[in-house]
Amino acid sequence: MALIVQKYGGTSVGSIEKIKAVAERVIETHNEGNQMVVVLSAMAGQTDGLINMAKEIDPNPDSRELDVLMSTGEQVSVALFAITLKSMGHDACSLLGFQAAIHTDELYGKARIHDIAVDRITENLDAGRIVIVAGFQGLNARGDITTLGRGGSDTTAVALAAVLNADVCEILTDVDGVYTTDPNICRKAKKMDFISYDEMLEMASMGAKVLEIRSVEFAKKFNVPIHVRSTFTKERGTMVVAETKDMEKVAVSGVAYNKNEARITIRQVPDQPGVASRIFDPVFKAGILVDMIVQNTSQDGFTDLTFTVPKGDFYQAMKLVSDVGKDVGAETVLGDENIAKVSIIGVGMRVHAGIAKKMFAALAEKSINILMISTSEIKISCIIEDKYTELAVRVLHDTFGLDQEHAKEENF
Amino acid sequence: MALIVQKYGGTSVGSIEKIKAVAERVIETHNEGNQMVVVLSAMAGQTDGLINMAKEIDPNPDSRELDVLMSTGEQVSVALFAITLKSMGHDACSLLGFQAAIHTDELYGKARIHDIAVDRITENLDAGRIVIVAGFQGLNARGDITTLGRGGSDTTAVALAAVLNADVCEILTDVDGVYTTDPNICRKAKKMDFISYDEMLEMASMGAKVLEIRSVEFAKKFNVPIHVRSTFTKERGTMVVAETKDMEKVAVSGVAYNKNEARITIRQVPDQPGVASRIFDPVFKAGILVDMIVQNTSQDGFTDLTFTVPKGDFYQAMKLVSDVGKDVGAETVLGDENIAKVSIIGVGMRVHAGIAKKMFAALAEKSINILMISTSEIKISCIIEDKYTELAVRVLHDTFGLDQEHAKEENF
Numbered sequence: 001m002a003l004i005v006q007k008y009g010g011t012s013v014g015s016i017e018k019i020k021a022v023a024e025r026v027i028e029t030h031n032e033g034n035q036m037v038v039v040l041s042a043m044a045g046q047t048d049g050l051i052n053m054a055k056e057i058d059p060n061p062d063s064r065e066l067d068v069l070m071s072t073g074e075q076v077s078v079a080l081f082a083i084t085l086k087s088m089g090h091d092a093c094s095l096l097g098f099q100a101a102i103h104t105d106e107l108y109g110k111a112r113i114h115d116i117a118v119d120r121i122t123e124n125l126d127a128g129r130i131v132i133v134a135g136f137q138g139l140n141a142r143g144d145i146t147t148l149g150r151g152g153s154d155t156t157a158v159a160l161a162a163v164l165n166a167d168v169c170e171i172l173t174d175v176d177g178v179y180t181t182d183p184n185i186c187r188k189a190k191k192m193d194f195i196s197y198d199e200m201l202e203m204a205s206m207g208a209k210v211l212e213i214r215s216v217e218f219a220k221k222f223n224v225p226i227h228v229r230s231t232f233t234k235e236r237g238t239m240v241v242a243e244t245k246d247m248e249k250v251a252v253s254g255v256a257y258n259k260n261e262a263r264i265t266i267r268q269v270p271d272q273p274g275v276a277s278r279i280f281d282p283v284f285k286a287g288i289l290v291d292m293i294v295q296n297t298s299q300d301g302f303t304d305l306t307f308t309v310p311k312g313d314f315y316q317a318m319k320l321v322s323d324v325g326k327d328v329g330a331e332t333v334l335g336d337e338n339i340a341k342v343s344i345i346g347v348g349m350r351v352h353a354g355i356a357k358k359m360f361a362a363l364a365e366k367s368i369n370i371l372m373i374s375t376s377e378i379k380i381s382c383i384i385e386d387k388y389t390e391l392a393v394r395v396l397h398d399t400f401g402l403d404q405e406h407a408k409e410e411n412f
Numbered sequence: 413m414a415l416i417v418q419k420y421g422g423t424s425v426g427s428i429e430k431i432k433a434v435a436e437r438v439i440e441t442h443n444e445g446n447q448m449v450v451v452l453s454a455m456a457g458q459t460d461g462l463i464n465m466a467k468e469i470d471p472n473p474d475s476r477e478l479d480v481l482m483s484t485g486e487q488v489s490v491a492l493f494a495i496t497l498k499s500m501g502h503d504a505c506s507l508l509g510f511q512a513a514i515h516t517d518e519l520y521g522k523a524r525i526h527d528i529a530v531d532r533i534t535e536n537l538d539a540g541r542i543v544i545v546a547g548f549q550g551l552n553a554r555g556d557i558t559t560l561g562r563g564g565s566d567t568t569a570v571a572l573a574a575v576l577n578a579d580v581c582e583i584l585t586d587v588d589g590v591y592t593t594d595p596n597i598c599r600k601a602k603k604m605d606f607i608s609y610d611e612m613l614e615m616a617s618m619g620a621k622v623l624e625i626r627s628v629e630f631a632k633k634f635n636v637p638i639h640v641r642s643t644f645t646k647e648r649g650t651m652v653v654a655e656t657k658d659m660e661k662v663a664v665s666g667v668a669y670n671k672n673e674a675r676i677t678i679r680q681v682p683d684q685p686g687v688a689s690r691i692f693d694p695v696f697k698a699g700i701l702v703d704m705i706v707q708n709t710s711q712d713g714f715t716d717l718t719f720t721v722p723k724g725d726f727y728q729a730m731k732l733v734s735d736v737g738k739d740v741g742a743e744t745v746l747g748d749e750n751i752a753k754v755s756i757i758g759v760g761m762r763v764h765a766g767i768a769k770k771m772f773a774a775l776a777e778k779s780i781n782i783l784m785i786s787t788s789e790i791k792i793s794c795i796i797e798d799k800y801t802e803l804a805v806r807v808l809h810d811t812f813g814l815d816q817e818h819a820k821e822e823n824f
Contacts, residue, residue: 053428053492054491057428061498064494066491068491068506075487079478079481080481082474083477094480143532145508
């Protein structure tokens with residue numbers, strides 16, 4: 001008898017019909033002799049509807065009360081799901097964040113889970129019930145409802161799997177696994193059987209929206225195996241697991257891209273100690289996340305500084321940097337929204353040489369100019385003109401043989 | 413500085429615009445130097461929408477889970493209301509049933525409040541906040557959400573006023589008070605300045621939908637003054653209070669009616685000990701509420717038994733009584749759905765003689781036949797043909813001078 005935590009997203013429970021289909025699937029797995037904890041998101045569209053009501057009152061609604069409002073979405077899902085299971089003759093019990101004792105910190109809207117007291121869940125499991133937990137919500141030390149931020153139901157599921165010591169945490173969604181790259185761009189994209197937590201983190205942070213990034217961090221920390229699979233088929237999906245020796249045989253596991261960044265360059269900055277800190281100070285204070293930063297070696301006491309920010313923060317960042325640019329005596333500040341980031345990801349990079357060179361050469365062969373480069377232990381990212389994004393993704397996918405059945409040996 | 417509990421119904425908070433208007437009213441009362449606890453119902457239409465979803469899954473949805481579902485309606489109201497108050501610059505805090513520590517018994521869908529631990533409410537009041545409590549919901553000893561049944565928000569408000577020792581419990585609604593009778597039927601109906609708890613109970617049980625009956629019982633038990641008034645004006649409404657000596661000066665305070673009953677007559681029942689009990693046993697077991705029961709003096713060892721049941725239960729009751737009628741050897745069972753009950757109500761009846769005679773005479777004068785009569789200490793009810801309901805109400809209203817400014821002296 002296994003203990004399985006399953007999480008279904010908003011589209012999977014988006015209507016009464018879909019809820020019934022999911023209930024049948026849950027019952028089938030339960031009838032195979034498994035204990036089941038089911039984590040649900042709000043029905044598709046509900047969360048946006050609730051936010052819109054709040055914003056009609058106040059564009060910046062009070063964060064404590066917004067969480068009270070938002071958490072009703074999951075409350076509706078779990079109640080309807082429990083009613084469905086019971087109407088099908090299966091004993092079930094819904095638990096909200098406060099009932100499942102999901103304790104979080106104080107940060108409304110983006111709370112982090114501190115601990116979960118599992119007594120009530122295990123009592124219900126032991127009584128043979130299917131336990132349905134509202135995703136996305138918890139309770140802080142003041143006894144207030146908190147929410148975990150977008151995608152928080154993934155985190156709820158992984159955290160429950162961790163504390164319950166579940167055999168697997170299944171994330172059921174509208175895609176059937178994690179792909180070597182975006183299948184909408186590259187028809188040759190292949191579903192991966194396995195991916196390591198670190199690779200998944202790099203993929204997720206690049207906008208592969210299969211799994212919320214914090215849930216992967218959580219899974220890695222507590223070594224929870226995640227199975228990403230389709231709600232609508234029984235096919236095996238992708239296992240997100242701890243790294244194995246085998247994984248390093250493949251140099252590159254996936255190609256990711258991100259069109260949601262913009263670039264800012266400050267030209268001819270006087271190269272003095274503390275100048276970078278002065279430039280970034282107002283940007284950080286405004287809560288803008290700076291991704292890539294490149295500073296060239298200085299010439300004649302001046303240097304160029306380039307960095308990227310989310311597109312949504314571009315205009316604010318330009319304003320702030322232009323002001324501070326004058327203060328530090330820089331020549332000019334340039335902005336560019338028409339950029340994209342393409343990355344190759346793979347734990348094998350640590351043991352394979354020449355990967356970066358191969359990437360640059362492949363892009364050069366298609367006359368794609370590289371505007372910025374950044375690297376980590378298991379990722380190489382290049383900023384390019386955004387019109388080349390799709391071409392670059394396809395070229396890199398081919399170059400590293402990700403369409404091959406046994407990519408392992410053929411990467412090099 | 414007074415402590416005021418205000419309750420607003422679903423139509424009063426039925427849209428963002430209405431929520432804003434209510435918020436302004438609450439702030440005004442708060443700014444007059446009062447501490448405020450505001451109890452809200454779900455936005456009009458929400459509760460029905462939620463029930464319909466559940467019934468789409470199961471016509472008889474699981475009661476525990478239905479309460480989880482239903483309680484989201486009030487959760488949405490209080491969150492939106494708190495967001496509104498805060499956007500207007502007033503500190504506020506929403507509390508759900510579990511946060512306001514409203515402890516109930518186990519009966520999902522119609523739970524009764526056991527006790528309320530007010531610490532969290534008073535802490536927030538002391539901090540100068542307007543406290544917004546979700547009506548209709550509580551928590552049972554298992555830690556499950558319960559709801560108090562239709563109109564339960566009234567009960568929440570009165571219970572809070574009782575435990576907080578509030579100066580008044582204001583019920584704000586879409587009518588401006590309690591009337592001597594239904595103004596839709598009788599244009600001469602007058603708003604009452606005062607009504608006693610007992611009179612209000614009789615009015616409420618007759619279908620005067622201003623106040624939920626359990627909330628009046630609660631108010632009577634804990635001597636909480638209730639002020640029924642309009643959400644949309646500042647006019648004084650009707651105070652529902654403990655009986656005073658003055659009140660007995662008026663023989664009749666109001667005229668009520670109920671078209672929602674049907675009559676069942678069992679003819680020629682052998683008059684033996686235990687026969688009434690045998691007849692009603694299946695009806696009670698089916699959970700059907702029998703209102704009026706009349707048994708005539710028997711003749712030749714046989715008697716007729718007549719009683720009324722809610723119209724919705726009429727066919728089931730007829731079936732049950734027909735079956736048991738055969739068993740006990742009754743001649744026949746007759747049913748009649750075209751009846752109505754008209755009642756006159758007043759604590760003054762206890763000290764004024766001849767009220768019943770005056771009522772019967774007034775009906776007779778208009779050729780309205782009385783089918784059944786029942787009396788209590790402060791009420792006389794007659795069953796009549798339902799087509800005469802409006803006429804009977806108007807005649808009785810006139811007969812007892814309820815349209816007079818100083819009805820007190822003129823009743824007799």
